[in-house]
Structures are given as C-alpha cells and as structure tokens.
Amino acid sequence: MIGNFLYNYDMLDFLGKRLQKSMAKVKSKRVLSEEDILRVTREIKMALLEADVNLIVVKQFIKSVKEKVIGSEIIGKLNPSQQMIKIVKDELVDVLGGKTKEVKISGNPSIIMMTGLQxxxxxxxxxxxxxxxxxxxxxxxxxxxxxxxYRPAAIDQLIVLGKQLKIDVFSKGNNADPRDIVKEALKKAKTENYDLVIIDTAGRLSINEELMKELVDIKKIAKPHEILFVADALSGQDVINVASTFNERLSITGTVITKMDSDARGGAALSIRKLLNIPIKFIGTGEKISALDLFHPERMADRILGMGDVLSLIEKAEEVIDEKKSKKIMNRMMSGNFNLDDLMDQLTQMKKMGKMSKIIKLIPGMNGKISEDKLKSSESKLILYEILISSMTQEERRNPRLLKSASRKVRIIKGSGRSAQEYNALINEFERMSKQMKQMAKSMKEGSFNPSMLGGIK
Ligand SMILES: Nc1nc2c(ncn2[C@@H]2O[C@H](COP(=O)(O)OP(=O)(O)OP(=O)(O)O)[C@@H](O)[C@H]2O)c(=O)[nH]1
Ligand SMILES: [Mg+2]
Structure with missing residues (x-):
C-alpha cells in the first residue's frame, strides 16, 4: 500500500501552526490597514525563520507577498482575508515548486541514481x-x-530490502570498484530486460572529493534519467551547501525529503527547492517501504495553511478501501444482517486510513474544529471495540444474538482483559447501529431516505 503514512507530515505542524495563527488574525479583520499587513508579514517571517527556512528564501517570500498585497489594492477594502490568504498560499506554492513534477521513467530501463549524505x-x-x-x-x-x-552492512541492507520486495539486487561484494559494479549491473539489466535500475550509492559525512569523483564517474557510466539528492528533514542549513555542490558536479534532477514524519522543522531541506531550483519529487514519511509519497506543492501548501487536502484524502480512501468488501457490507446493512464481523472489517478499513487526528486535518474547514480530547476518545473507542471483537468466536461475530449468553460475556471479558462496562458499551453501540441501519434500509425501500440517518460510531 503506497502512502500508508500519508498523514504523517508531523514536520509541517511546526510551520503550519504558526502560519495558521497569523492567517486566523487576518480572517477576523473586516478591513486590513497597512499596519496590519506589516504585522502579518512580520509574523509570517518569524514563522518561516523558526521553521528553519533559509533566510534568503524568507526575504524573497516576504518581499513578494508585500508587493502582491500592494498590487492587489486590498488595503482598506472590505473582506480582504480571502485575497490575502490566496497571496500567501500562492507564494508558498511557488517556494515549494509550483506544479507537481513526476519522476522520469522514460528510458528502458529507466535508471535512477540515489545520492546524498550519510x-x-x-x-x-x-x-x-x-x-x-x-x-x-x-x-x-x-x-x-x-x-x-564502504559501509560494511550496506550491501546486506539492500539484499534484505530486495528480499522483502521480491526483486533482484546486484552486488559484487565489498572489494569491487563501484564503477565496475555499475557497468556490470547495466549490462545485466540490458541483456536480461530489466525495466528499472536504481543505483544506491555510498553516503558521505561531508563533501569528499574522492567520493564525489566516484559519483561523477558513475553518472558518466550509467547516464541516469534521474539523479536524486536525498535530504533529511532533520538537516540544518549546511544541507543547502551540500546540495549545491552535488548539483554543480552532478546536475541533480530532483530531491527527496525524508523523515517528514519526525517533528523536525524541515525548513532547510525545503529551501533547497527554491534556492537551487530543483524540484522535490518525493517525500519519505516513515521507516516502512510503503512510506513514500509523490510531492504535490499545492496540496502541501493547503495543508501547511490548514486548508485541508481533499484530493489526498480521496486518493487515500481509494487505496485502502476494499471495494468488494465495502459493497458486501453495504448489502448486508441494507438487508438488516449487519454483524460484528462487518463492524470489524469497517474498523480495520478505517484504521488503514490513518489516525483520525490526521484525517481531520485533510478536510477543509475541519482543522482544529474537533478537540484533540474528543478525537482521542473516539480513537480509543475504536481500539477497544477491536480488542473486544477479537476475543469473540466467528460464530458469535456472525450471530450477535449469542452474545446475550452470560457465560459467553464472561469469557469474552476475561479473554480481552476489558471491563464489563466496556463490553456493554460495545454491545449497546452495535445494537444502536443495527437498529439505525434497519431503519435506514426500510426508509430507502420506501423512498424516504435522509442521509442524516447515517450515524456511524459516536
Ligand atoms: N522515520 C523515518 N525514518 C527514515 C525515513 N527514511 C529513512 N529512514 C531511516 O533512516 C535511517 C537511515 O536510512 P538509510 O536508508 O540507511 O540511509 P542511507 O542514506 O542509505 O545511509 P548510508 O548508506 O549510511 O549513507 C534508517 O534507520 C531508516 O529506517 C523516513 O522517511 N522516516
Ligand atoms: Mg545506504
């Protein structure tokens, strides 16, 4: 499942929270004075600097926002907030790179070379x-x-990953010259019809001429379609110099920003985009192999400004929701046969979507509207239900009437390690849902369906 951790953009929280605060102040104003604009831009400047965005990028950002505000003549006009927010958003999209840039996969095989610090x-x-x-x-x-x-365990690490993905890994041990490895790998790829070659190169602590020359040679041999510079969100400002040197020597075609799931400020890695005019192609959002997302500047800007990201939410739902299963559940609901197995399936699908607190942020207008406490309590309710249902037998799940038996109740409570109260809460909720579904099915048949009847888990 690609983008399993789509919602793990913790890194953006830092910048997002600050920018959203400034924007909220703009929203509350009916008229913006010149002084207001100065104050808001000053706040945006501080937010960007605190997020470790490079000073040059920050200065350009503020200058451009000010120019656009003056050009748009919103000062003194009524209800300027939408326009002001749009100006800030457009500028943010520009810093992040404008349009989404897909990775090049044209060649046969497509060749991608990975570079970056250790x-x-x-x-x-x-x-x-x-x-x-x-x-x-x-x-x-x-x-x-x-x-x-160079790094003793590097080859083994790649072999383990290859096994996990069930794909081939080409290696010649630790004593071969990387240039020869690449030469032979490409020969193999061509004769054996591989359609994608990814070259994992050695890391370096800092720029080192010998290793840099090795990369230049590998580039000459492999003629990659993409040379990606991997930058870690945790890096400080020096990553910009490193990227700049890599770019001068290798002409980088894109960057990948990893560890977006950390609470790093991330501004330095993001600044590479604007300063060197190199697109960000992917972002890494976790340690698992599925934790990679294509980078979308516009969606990212929406998210930073708390404007939601419906497109990602829909894509996410399409990826994780098993359509056949959903249809089956829907049919069972409509026929009044919804059981605890179906509920379990629904809980699992919901869980695949990610944490509720993260999903909420993707819905425009919902960010910050539901308290963290409320989200947490809903979240723990889902976990509780899952634990309790896991302790039931197949038979009990399919035939909830069996759950009325006291001995079964005692067994399930004991097996799950939960309290009688918690057990009752699940049974009551389930009964409430079943009743609601029966009503809904009935009114649909009668043609008097009203969507507000859909209650879901409260
Ligand atoms: N949380 C998180 N961890 C990541 C992410 N990407 C990589 N890591 C972790 O970062 C560590 C280093 O990753 P590697 O892929 O070995 O890095 P490398 O650049 O190949 O390192 P060298 O070969 O030593 O230069 C590992 O523990 C990874 O699991 C990410 O997006 N999020
Ligand atoms: Mg490595």
Whole structure:
C-alpha cells in the first residue's frame, strides 16, 4: 500500500501552526490597514525563520507577498482575508515548486541514481521508489544496484530490502570498484530486460572529493534519467551547501525529503527547492517501504495553511478501501444482517486510513474544529471495540444474538482483559447501529431516505 503514512507530515505542524495563527488574525479583520499587513508579514517571517527556512528564501517570500498585497489594492477594502490568504498560499506554492513534477521513467530501463549524505535515507528510499514505481507505473522487473562498498552492512541492507520486495539486487561484494559494479549491473539489466535500475550509492559525512569523483564517474557510466539528492528533514542549513555542490558536479534532477514524519522543522531541506531550483519529487514519511509519497506543492501548501487536502484524502480512501468488501457490507446493512464481523472489517478499513487526528486535518474547514480530547476518545473507542471483537468466536461475530449468553460475556471479558462496562458499551453501540441501519434500509425501500440517518460510531 503506497502512502500508508500519508498523514504523517508531523514536520509541517511546526510551520503550519504558526502560519495558521497569523492567517486566523487576518480572517477576523473586516478591513486590513497597512499596519496590519506589516504585522502579518512580520509574523509570517518569524514563522518561516523558526521553521528553519533559509533566510534568503524568507526575504524573497516576504518581499513578494508585500508587493502582491500592494498590487492587489486590498488595503482598506472590505473582506480582504480571502485575497490575502490566496497571496500567501500562492507564494508558498511557488517556494515549494509550483506544479507537481513526476519522476522520469522514460528510458528502458529507466535508471535512477540515489545520492546524498550519510544516513539521509538513500538505501531505504531506493527500495521505496521501487515499490512506488512497480505499483504506480507498472514497472515489473526492477534491479537494485549495491554501489556502496564502504559501509560494511550496506550491501546486506539492500539484499534484505530486495528480499522483502521480491526483486533482484546486484552486488559484487565489498572489494569491487563501484564503477565496475555499475557497468556490470547495466549490462545485466540490458541483456536480461530489466525495466528499472536504481543505483544506491555510498553516503558521505561531508563533501569528499574522492567520493564525489566516484559519483561523477558513475553518472558518466550509467547516464541516469534521474539523479536524486536525498535530504533529511532533520538537516540544518549546511544541507543547502551540500546540495549545491552535488548539483554543480552532478546536475541533480530532483530531491527527496525524508523523515517528514519526525517533528523536525524541515525548513532547510525545503529551501533547497527554491534556492537551487530543483524540484522535490518525493517525500519519505516513515521507516516502512510503503512510506513514500509523490510531492504535490499545492496540496502541501493547503495543508501547511490548514486548508485541508481533499484530493489526498480521496486518493487515500481509494487505496485502502476494499471495494468488494465495502459493497458486501453495504448489502448486508441494507438487508438488516449487519454483524460484528462487518463492524470489524469497517474498523480495520478505517484504521488503514490513518489516525483520525490526521484525517481531520485533510478536510477543509475541519482543522482544529474537533478537540484533540474528543478525537482521542473516539480513537480509543475504536481500539477497544477491536480488542473486544477479537476475543469473540466467528460464530458469535456472525450471530450477535449469542452474545446475550452470560457465560459467553464472561469469557469474552476475561479473554480481552476489558471491563464489563466496556463490553456493554460495545454491545449497546452495535445494537444502536443495527437498529439505525434497519431503519435506514426500510426508509430507502420506501423512498424516504435522509442521509442524516447515517450515524456511524459516536
Ligand atoms: N522515520 C523515518 N525514518 C527514515 C525515513 N527514511 C529513512 N529512514 C531511516 O533512516 C535511517 C537511515 O536510512 P538509510 O536508508 O540507511 O540511509 P542511507 O542514506 O542509505 O545511509 P548510508 O548508506 O549510511 O549513507 C534508517 O534507520 C531508516 O529506517 C523516513 O522517511 N522516516
Ligand atoms: Mg545506504
């Protein structure tokens, strides 16, 4: 499942919270004075700097927002907030790179070379990209090339990832020259019809001429369609110099920002985009192989400004929701046969969507509207129901009437380690839902259906 951790953009919370606060102040004003604009831009400036966005990027950002505000003549006009927010958003989209830039997969095989500092996530991202391109672009025969011969465990790490993905890994051990490894790997790829080659190169602590030359040679040999620079969200401002040197020597075609799931401020890695004019192609959002998302500047800007991200939410739902299962459940609901197995299926599908607190942020206008406490209590209710249902037998799940038996109740409570009160809460909720569904089915048949009848878990 691609984008399993779609909602894990914790890194953005830092910048987002601050920018949203400034924007909320704009929203509450009926008229914006020049002074208001100065104050808001000052606040935006502080927010960006605190998020570790590079000073040059921040200055350009503020300058451009001010110019647009003056150009739009919103000062003194009524209800200026929408326009002001749009100006800030457009500027943010521009910093993040404008239109979404897909990864190039034109060649046969398509060749991607991974570069970056030590520990930034090159090897993990190599595997993630294989998974992404096999699912989204129909690549069927990928080859991972182990061109890091310096770190002792590097080859094994790639072999383990290859096994997990059930794909081939090309390596020649630790004593071969990376140039020869790449040469042979490409020969193999061509003769054996591989359609994707990803070259995982060695990391370096800082820029090192010998290793840099090695990368330049690998580039000459492989002629990759993409040379990706992997930057870690935790990096400080020096990552910009590193990226700049890599770019001068290798002409980087894109960056991948990893560890978006951390609470790093991330501004430095994001600044590479604007300063070097290199698109961000992917973001890494966790340690699992599925935790990679294509980067969408506009959606990201919406999210930073708390404007929701419906497109990602829909994509996410399409990915995780098993359509056949949903149809089956729907049919059972309509026939009044909804049981605890169906409820369990629904809970599992909901869980796949991610944490409620993260989903809520994707719905425009919902961000911050439901208290964290309320979300947490709903979330723990779902977990509780899952635990209780797991302690029931298949028979009990399919035939909820059996649950009226006292001995079964005692057994389930004991097995799940939950209290009688919690057990009763589930049974009551389930009965309430079943009743509601029966009513709904009835009124649909009679043609008097009203969507507000859909209650769901309260
Ligand atoms: N949380 C999180 N961890 C990540 C992400 N990407 C990579 N990591 C972790 O970061 C660590 C380093 O990742 P590697 O892929 O080994 O990094 P590398 O650039 O290949 O490192 P070297 O080969 O030593 O240069 C590993 O523990 C990964 O699991 C991410 O998006 N989120
Ligand atoms: Mg590595």
């Amino acid at each position: 520990g930034s996530g090159k090897t993990t991202t190599s595997a993630k990209i294989v998974k992404y391109l096999t699912k989204k672009e129909g690549k069927t025969k990928p080859l991972l090339v182990a061109a890091d011969v």
